Amino acid sequence: MTSNPSDHQSPTASLSDRIFEQLQTAIVKGEITAGSKISEPELAKSYGISRGTLREALSRLEERYLVVRSPNHGARVATLSYDELIDIYQVREALGGMACGLAAHNMTDEEIADLKRLLDTHEKSINEDQGLSYYQQEGEFDFHYRILQGSRNGKVLSILEGGLYQLMRMYRYQFSTASPRPYQALREHRRIVEAIEERDGELADLLMRRHIRAARTSIEERRQASLSQKG
Amino acid sequence: MTSNPSDHQSPTASLSDRIFEQLQTAIVKGEITAGSKISEPELAKSYGISRGTLREALSRLEERYLVVRSPNHGARVATLSYDELIDIYQVREALGGMACGLAAHNMTDEEIADLKRLLDTHEKSINEDQGLSYYQQEGEFDFHYRILQGSRNGKVLSILEGGLYQLMRMYRYQFSTASPRPYQALREHRRIVEAIEERDGELADLLMRRHIRAARTSIEERRQASLSQKG
DNA sequence: CAATATAAAAGTGTCGACACTTTTATTTTA
DNA sequence: TAAAATAAAAGTGTCGACACTTTTATATTG
Numbered sequence: 001m002t003s004n005p006s007d008h009q010s011p012t013a014s015l016s017d018r019i020f021e022q023l024q025t026a027i028v029k030g031e032i033t034a035g036s037k038i039s040e041p042e043l044a045k046s047y048g049i050s051r052g053t054l055r056e057a058l059s060r061l062e063e064r065y066l067v068v069r070s071p072n073h074g075a076r077v078a079t080l081s082y083d084e085l086i087d088i089y090q091v092r093e094a095l096g097g098m099a100c101g102l103a104a105h106n107m108t109d110e111e112i113a114d115l116k117r118l119l120d121t122h123e124k125s126i127n128e129d130q131g132l133s134y135y136q137q138e139g140e141f142d143f144h145y146r147i148l149q150g151s152r153n154g155k156v157l158s159i160l161e162g163g164l165y166q167l168m169r170m171y172r173y174q175f176s177t178a179s180p181r182p183y184q185a186l187r188e189h190r191r192i193v194e195a196i197e198e199r200d201g202e203l204a205d206l207l208m209r210r211h212i213r214a215a216r217t218s219i220e221e222r223r224q225a226s227l228s229q230k231g
Numbered sequence: 232m233t234s235n236p237s238d239h240q241s242p243t244a245s246l247s248d249r250i251f252e253q254l255q256t257a258i259v260k261g262e263i264t265a266g267s268k269i270s271e272p273e274l275a276k277s278y279g280i281s282r283g284t285l286r287e288a289l290s291r292l293e294e295r296y297l298v299v300r301s302p303n304h305g306a307r308v309a310t311l312s313y314d315e316l317i318d319i320y321q322v323r324e325a326l327g328g329m330a331c332g333l334a335a336h337n338m339t340d341e342e343i344a345d346l347k348r349l350l351d352t353h354e355k356s357i358n359e360d361q362g363l364s365y366y367q368q369e370g371e372f373d374f375h376y377r378i379l380q381g382s383r384n385g386k387v388l389s390i391l392e393g394g395l396y397q398l399m400r401m402y403r404y405q406f407s408t409a410s411p412r413p414y415q416a417l418r419e420h421r422r423i424v425e426a427i428e429e430r431d432g433e434l435a436d437l438l439m440r441r442h443i444r445a446a447r448t449s450i451e452e453r454r455q456a457s458l459s460q461k462g
Numbered sequence: 463c464a465a466t467a468t469a470a471a472a473g474t475g476t477c478g479a480c481a482c483t484t485t486t487a488t489t490t491t492a
Numbered sequence: 493t494a495a496a497a498t499a500a501a502a503g504t505g506t507c508g509a510c511a512c513t514t515t516t517a518t519a520t521t522g
Contacts, residue, residue, distance in 0.1 A: 013302065014302050014474090014475065014476095015475075015476075016290070016475085016476090017302075039502085039503070040503070040504070041502085041503070041504095049476085049477090050476060050477045050478070051477085051478090051504090052283050052286075052475095052476070052477070052478090052506095053475085053476060053477080055283075055287060055504095055505090056286060056287055056290050059247070059287050059290055059291050060290050060291065060293075060294050062291075063291050063294040063295065064294065065389075071244065071245050071248075071504090071505090072482095072483055072484065072503090072504060072505080073483095073484075073503095073504085074484095074503070074504065075504095084385070084386070087384045087385055087386045087387070088386055090329060090333070090384055090386075090387070091326065091329070091384070091386050091387050091390065093329070094325040094326055094328065094329035095322065095325055095326065097325065098321060098322070098324070098325035102321070153318045153321055153322070154315070154318055155315070155318040155319055155321075155322050155395070156318070156321070156322050158296075159322065159390055159394070163390070164386070245504090245505065245506095246505075246506070247505085247506090270472085270473070271473070271474070272472085272473070272474095280506080280507090281506060281507045281508070282474090282507085282508090283476095283505095283506070283507070283508090284505085284506060284507080286474095286475090302474090302475090303473090303474060303475080303512095303513055303514065304473095304474085304513095304514075305473070305474065305514095306474095
């Protein structure tokens with residue numbers, strides 16, 4: 001359905017690889033409560049594996065900011081603060097813009113055509129369920145993921161997809177805040193693809209940055225509103 | 232001497248943390264040959280630790296692109312290709328520019344004053360040994376590290392310092408290519424600090440991007456020369 | 463003698479166990 | 493009864509061992 005790489009897993013992957021993936025999605029989806037303490041023996045038993053294997057997965061999760069460890073005190077599931085989310089959006093703005101500019105030069109005509117078809121699918125999906133669905137949210141990631149791939153820059157792909165997107169997913173699950181502005185976002189996506197199609201890297205960069213900045217601003221405004229409501 | 236964080240290590244760090252650090256610097260400095268196969272029992276014995284502990288360190292190294300693992304075939308020290316280096320410079324350009332723009336808003340006056348003093352030190356160091364020394368190279372990283380800190384964005388700091396700078400260090404050690412343009416680089420550093428001092432984020436961003444792009448171009452040109460020399 | 467089959471060696475993936483540290487529960491004492 | 497001291501429980505850090513896989517070395521065969 002989606003071309004998101006974090007869904008499936010190579011069949012030759014080792015046990016600790018699979019555990020790593022499973023834990024990652026469990027944390028992202030909130031199935032393991034954010035901020036909760038992790039008991040290694042308990043968790044290992046529940047997954048039916050040894051502690052050593054679990055530990056290997058945990059150190060990789062730590063490297064991805066998904067768990068926090070302190071010596072002799074054990075591991076906790078990370079909690080994502082508002083400030084951190086803003087930090088991530090800033091990084092995304094810079095990196096996503098750059099990747100989009102590169103994609104305008106490096107994507108094949110086929111890839112671009114595929115991307116347009118993807119947006120058609122999104123439009124239908126939005127019309128059907130008012131943009132509230134799970135798939136609409138993942139579709140957003142799918143769109144960005146394809147552009148990262150199109151940039152042909154392996155590093156930016158692994159930084160965003162491997163590290164940062166998971167944290168954003170986690171935040172969205174926690175506050176169940178599906179894209180608040182689906183139609184607007186779709187329009188912006190279309191313009192970005194147009195720029196890529198015209199091989200205008202500079203414009204593609206600029207539009208992508210603006211798109212991500214708008215998403216961030218929308219989050220900031222919503223927070224501002226909910227803060228002034230309370231105090 | 233330098234404020235680079237990868238030099239020292241918290242005293243309460245676990246054994247696998249320390250091994251992780253040791254291996255990282257050993258790989259970066261080329262003490263463990265790039266591309267060579269890693270025998271877990273052998274390496275564990277040479278460090279006087281168990282394989283489990285070593286394995287934990289290896290999975291973190293893998294997450295940082297410093298070792299590559301394939302199931303049942305073991306781990307190899309990563310080799311950094313020219314193309315990958317260019318990818319990294321692109322990421323650095325986008326991220327370093329952003330961080331510099333933020334630093335212009337967020338650094339304290341003291342931090343800026345410190346930064347200027349650091350550049351004075353660099354100037355002396357360049358005059359003394361024609362910019363060839365080890366310290367001159369690390370000084371460059373030091374400069375960039377401080378600006379990352381000044382950005383007050385924890386994510387960009389950990390992405391660049393934790394992940395990418397190590398790879399660049401590795402490349403420099405491998406090809407023993409200390410900054411090829413020390414005086415020019417110093418001038419650019421000074422201008423960047425000026426922009427920060429004037430709290431001109433937009434200019435600081437632009438100058439930093441240009442600075443990093445110049446470094447990349449210099450690498451590309453050098454490669455072009457050495458290629459046409461052969462063919 | 464080259465190519466294939468077979469056996470040994472080395473290596474990775476995974477587990478269970480023990481020492482030492484932190485936390486929780488219990489007992490002692492002011 | 494509340495606070496401090498002590499004991500028990502739970503948990504983390506680290507290690508050694510075994511099964512199964514890959515690689516290397518040896519033997520077999522056309």
